[in-house]
Amino acid sequence: MIDGDRADGYVSVKFEDIGLPVVVDPLDLAAPDDGVDRDDKNNQWIDLHCASCGAIVGTIPAPAPTVPIRCQQCRRAPGCASWCPEGDGHGRELFDADRTCYGREQVVPMTIEPSPGLGMIANIEVSPLRRFGGRDSVYLLANQRHGSSDMDLTATEARQVAALLLEVAEQVENEQGGDRR
Known part of the structure; x- marks a missing residue:
């Protein structure tokens, strides 16, 4: 879902269940003019799955990113140490390495x-x-x-x-x- 154009020419995109906008170049979202039917999700478009529960977070052009992502529900999962001042499992972090x-x-x-x-x-x-x-x-x-x-x-x-x-x-x-x- 495209939220809107930005002054720098990029757009903010929200994938299902992520909740955080991802800023991308609009050309990255546009399907190339190569005659391929983009309605066929198996043809150069892939589903982005949550690394924990497997839920589909969004559909993106191939290839898939090499970093695991979490859906909003799994990002809220507890996992902080007792001494961590955050104490919320770092749910706002999209990538595991940032947790x-x-x-x-x-x-x-x-x-x-x-x-x-x-x-x-x-x-x-x-x-x-x-x-x-x-x-x-x-x-x-x-x-x-x-x-x-x-x-x-x-x-x-x-x-x-x-x-x-x-x-x-x-x-x-x-x-x-x-x-x-």
């Missing part, structure tokens, strides 16, 4: 690390993370002068890193005479 739960981040400023930019302080962010279809992890993001770097750790790995950090911090403090700055 990620981040918990509250804890930020530690790195005071002896040079600034990554004007008015910025280098830091490490730590939060719980659940990627769609993956297991929960401890997410680390280091923002420093050479850019940002992130990684996922299992809970066991995070505990091992924490224990090593405490051990090395103790060695450094002992060498400095107990200075905890």
Whole structure:
């Protein structure tokens, strides 16, 4: 269903059950003038199915997208971690890869690390993370002068890193005479 023309020459299209408009070039919607009967849905037009329940979400020109999509009903399905501030299963996200739960981040400023930019302080962010279809992890993001770097750790790995950090911090403090700055 075409909702209307846009000022940029594109149109907003709503597929059945998605509920969110998809912006496309009108030429992508127009059937090519090749004499093929577009009323025959099996002839270069395919049904777009929900990856969970199989319901037809819409009919599009072939080929099908390579990413799974969900109908509106399945997108509302629960699946958030208990610590996710969204808590709604991320139903507004069309693609599974975008259905990620981040918990509250804890930020530690790195005071002896040079600034990554004007008015910025280098830091490490730590939060719980659940990627769609993956297991929960401890997410680390280091923002420093050479850019940002992130990684996922299992809970066991995070505990091992924490224990090593405490051990090395103790060695450094002992060498400095107990200075905890």
